[in-house]
Amino acid sequence: MDLTGLTIDSARSAIADRKTSATALAGAFYAKIESDDPKIGAYLVLSKERALSKAAQTDVLAEKGENLPPLAGVPVAIKDVMVTKDVRTTAGSKILGNYVPPYDCTAVARLEAAGAVMLGKLNCDEFAMGSSNENSAWKPVHNPRDLSRVPGGSSGGSAAAVAADMAVATLGSDTGGSIRQPASFCGVVGLKPTYGRVSRYGLIAFASSLDHIGPLTKTVKDAAIVLRTIAGRDPMDSTSAELPVPDYVAELDKPIKRLKIGVAKEYFGEGLEPETHKAIEAAIQKLASLGCEIVEVSLPHTKYAIPAYYLVATAEASSNLARFDGVRYGYRASGVRSLSDMYRRSRDHGFGAEVKRRIMLGTYALSAGYYDAYYLKAQRVRTLLTRDFEEAFKTVDAIVGPTCPTPAFKLGEKVDDPLAMYLADIYTVTANLAGIPGISIPVGRSKENLPIGMQIFGKHFAESTILRVANAYEKAV
Numbered sequence: 355m356d357l358t359g360l361t362i363d364s365a366r367s368a369i370a371d372r373k374t375s376a377t378a379l380a381g382a383f384y385a386k387i388e389s390d391d392p393k394i395g396a397y398l399v400l401s402k403e404r405a406l407s408k409a410a411q412t413d414v415l416a417e418k419g420e421n422l423p424p425l426a427g428v429p430v431a432i433k434d435v436m437v438t439k440d441v442r443t444t445a446g447s448k449i450l451g452n453y454v455p456p457y458d459c460t461a462v463a464r465l466e467a468a469g470a471v472m473l474g475k476l477n478c479d480e481f482a483m484g485s486s487n488e489n490s491a492w493k494p495v496h497n498p499r500d501l502s503r504v505p506g507g508s509s510g511g512s513a514a515a516v517a518a519d520m521a522v523a524t525l526g527s528d529t530g531g532s533i534r535q536p537a538s539f540c541g542v543v544g545l546k547p548t549y550g551r552v553s554r555y556g557l558i559a560f561a562s563s564l565d566h567i568g569p570l571t572k573t574v575k576d577a578a579i580v581l582r583t584i585a586g587r588d589p590m591d592s593t594s595a596e597l598p599v600p601d602y603v604a605e606l607d608k609p610i611k612r613l614k615i616g617v618a619k620e621y622f623g624e625g626l627e628p629e630t631h632k633a634i635e636a637a638i639q640k641l642a643s644l645g646c647e648i649v650e651v652s653l654p655h656t657k658y659a660i661p662a663y664y665l666v667a668t669a670e671a672s673s674n675l676a677r678f679d680g681v682r683y684g685y686r687a688s689g690v691r692s693l694s695d696m697y698r699r700s701r702d703h704g705f706g707a708e709v710k711r712r713i714m715l716g717t718y719a720l721s722a723g724y725y726d727a728y729y730l731k732a733q734r735v736r737t738l739l740t741r742d743f744e745e746a747f748k749t750v751d752a753i754v755g756p757t758c759p760t761p762a763f764k765l766g767e768k769v770d771d772p773l774a775m776y777l778a779d780i781y782t783v784t785a786n787l788a789g790i791p792g793i794s795i796p797v798g799r800s801k802e803n804l805p806i807g808m809q810i811f812g813k814h815f816a817e818s819t820i821l822r823v824a825n826a827y828e829k830a831v
């Protein structure tokens with residue numbers, strides 16, 4: 355049996371049927387990580403002790419023939435922006451280089467409560483700021499499908515680990531596309547839920563009104579299983595929604611016939627690479643052949659999404675990152691002359707260039723005299739973008755389009771050009787600004803054999819609908 359190629363259900367049943375044990379499964383994944391990760395760079399920390407003791411618990415249940423929980427013995431890994439008790443958590447930053455959190459992120463705790471085995475923590479861009487994983491303070495991640503290319507970002511480690519069979523499923527975070535874009539670049543499934551669907555408790559904040567936690571998996575069904583496990587109200591996060599969590603898995607196979615699928619012309623304009631365009635067109639035709647009705651819609655404010663996103667995100671980041679001052683967490687500069695010198699030097703040594711750029715941009719956008727011109731204006735644009743979606747969703751059930759304008763680019767190709775890097779998010783930031791759910795699924799390969807992803811947006815809290823469409827497509831191909 356190819357243990358590291360298993361999905362959630364197949365892993366769980368292999369353990370339940372005693373074809374393998376959770377301990378052996380974890381061992382197989384650690385062996386795979388040991389042999390393959392040196393050239394990929396997805397993992398920052400391995401939590402072997404915690405993983406093996408969790409696996410042993412499942413094995414005791416399996417031996418007794420008891421009913422196993424939904425993720426029993428399933429090896430997962432977590433983006434390093436989610437805190438994990440007693441396991442070093444750095445957010446990809448030197449400023450948290452020696453930070454060992456005293457508690458667990460709710461999403462991680464819920465996965466483990468359902469039986470999952472946490473293998474370790476995954477590489478990412480520093481504080482989740484980036485689109486290529488090259489902003490990690492520790493090391494870049496290489497795309498398992500082509501090692502000369504980036505895996506996408508900021509959840510590059512989360513996507514690469516799944517693509518390279520070094521975890522069955524992972525958690526990522528998505529503030530402007532950081533789950534969907536790397537999923538697309540690495541050829542896996544990535545889901546950003548509705549804002550408020552999954553608790554953010556224990557997610558190190560980048561931009562609080564845009565941050566989301568979600569799964570990266572091999573199949574749509576696995577994404578549904580993980581979402582069902584981590585979703586739902588959490589008293590520790592007042593923005594988590596009070597709404598009941600549907601059984602996303604049970605709803606997967608509901609027919610998609612006669613669903614209305616919107617195609618927004620704004621997502622097929624300049625900058626979209628012809629090969630990607632063709633692959634998305636073909637996927638839309640496939641949905642039509644499955645009985646969906648394809649309808650043209652318009653999202654007229656899309657062209658303002660990138661500037662609005664980079665104002666709101668940097669403004670919130672500048673405020674959130676004020677807490678890293680050398681006093682309470684992580685790194686503190688030594689040999690300082692005064693308190694303000696300590697703040698200044700700790701932040702200067704601890705933060706990387708992109709993080710500093712964003713703190714400066716955000717502080718500027720929020721400063722007296724510029725607030726109205728930048729921050730307030732960006733918030734107004736955000737409202738217009740949200741209304742675009744509300745209007746479109748009056749006539750359609752879901753909206754499809756490319757996840758990214760191009761397949762994975764080369765390492766080093768955009769590092770010196772932050773604006774070019776920001777444009778990699780052109781199709782993903784809108785869902786964060788509007789708070790709607792979006793999923794990226796693989797729909798083809800370029801001539802160079804690089805994965806291409808299609809994105810499906812839904813109404814607020816309509817994860818079931820987009821999972822259903824994604825699942826129908828995945829089954830049909």
Ligand code: GLN
Pocket residue numbers: 482483484485507508527528529530531532533560667779
């Ligand atoms: N690439 C985007 C940025 O740099 C999105 C990051 C994210 O979603 N965390 O802000």
